[in-house]
Amino acid sequence: MRLGYTLFCLAALVITFGLEGILRTGLFRDRRYWITLGIVAFFQVLVDGWLTCRPIVTYAPAQFSGLRFGCPPSRLFRGEGMPLEDLLFGFAMITQGLMWWQWWGRRLDTPP
Amino acid sequence: MGNFEYLALLGLCLAVTLPLEAVLHVGVYRQRRRLLSCIGCVAAVFISWDLIGARLGHWGYNPTYVTGLRVAGLPVEEYLFFVVVPLCAILAFEAVCATLGDVSNWLTARRKRLRERIRR
Numbered sequence: 001m002r003l004g005y006t007l008f009c010l011a012a013l014v015i016t017f018g019l020e021g022i023l024r025t026g027l028f029r030d031r032r033y034w035i036t037l038g039i040v041a042f043f044q045v046l047v048d049g050w051l052t053c054r055p056i057v058t059y060a061p062a063q064f065s066g067l068r069f070g071c072p073p074s075r076l077f078r079g080e081g082m083p084l085e086d087l088l089f090g091f092a093m094i095t096q097g098l099m100w101w102q103w104w105g106r107r108l109d110t111p112p
Numbered sequence: 113m114g115n116f117e118y119l120a121l122l123g124l125c126l127a128v129t130l131p132l133e134a135v136l137h138v139g140v141y142r143q144r145r146r147l148l149s150c151i152g153c154v155a156a157v158f159i160s161w162d163l164i165g166a167r168l169g170h171w172g173y174n175p176t177y178v179t180g181l182r183v184a185g186l187p188v189e190e191y192l193f194f195v196v197v198p199l200c201a202i203l204a205f206e207a208v209c210a211t212l213g214d215v216s217n218w219l220t221a222r223r224k225r226l227r228e229r230i231r232r
Binding site: 004005008012031032035036039040043047050051054055056057058060063064093094096097098100101103105108 | 118171172200208
């Protein structure tokens with residue numbers, strides 16, 4: 001199978017929005033969430049860039065779109081950079097993390 | 113740094129976000145039950161994905177930069193990644209919440225002062 005990672009990322013998006021349908025945290029209507037997402041995305045490009053440019057993590061070219069953020073020209077970097085799909089992966093993980101954070105916060109706050 | 117580079121990168125993430133707890137006092141580390149429950153929920157899903165992805169050959173790890181300790185075929189660093197990254201995101205979120213709260217308090221106070229000045 002080709003584009004496996006791409007498909008998994010699209011599934012992760014669906015699961016993320018589905019999870020909000022179940023947990024109802026209101027995160028997507030919260031300005032603070034979108035600001036956080038912007039901040040985290042910036043740092044993700046730095047950290048994930050380092051991971052994929054060194055490279056510490058490598059990707060099978062057939063399993064993603066082939067679209068990548070490049071790497072700064074330097075002898076430090078022998079990798080090819082962060083796949084576009086990683087942004088979707090990051091979005092899904094961060095969003096689900098914050099959803100659970102809000103959900104557990106509410107749940108542990110209210111005594112049964 | 114060699115084999116410890118991935119670990120060091122994760123350590124750096126924790127170090128960079130630590131002031132949010134220590135200086136801004138967001139209190140994320142103090143809410144131990146909430147934090148553990150939350151990270152448990154996210155990590156379970158994304159570690160499963162990582163295991164499947166690695167097994168299907170979607171990605172791999174460069175032996176030069178990991179310690180070589182593996183659990184179920186994944187480098188231990190990878191497990192820590194799914195703890196460290198959500199933790200950093202939560203710290204960032206709580207920092208945004210705290211800062212926006214301060215900004216809006218400051219704006220309210222300023223508006224009140226202005227209104228009083230106009231009245232006088």
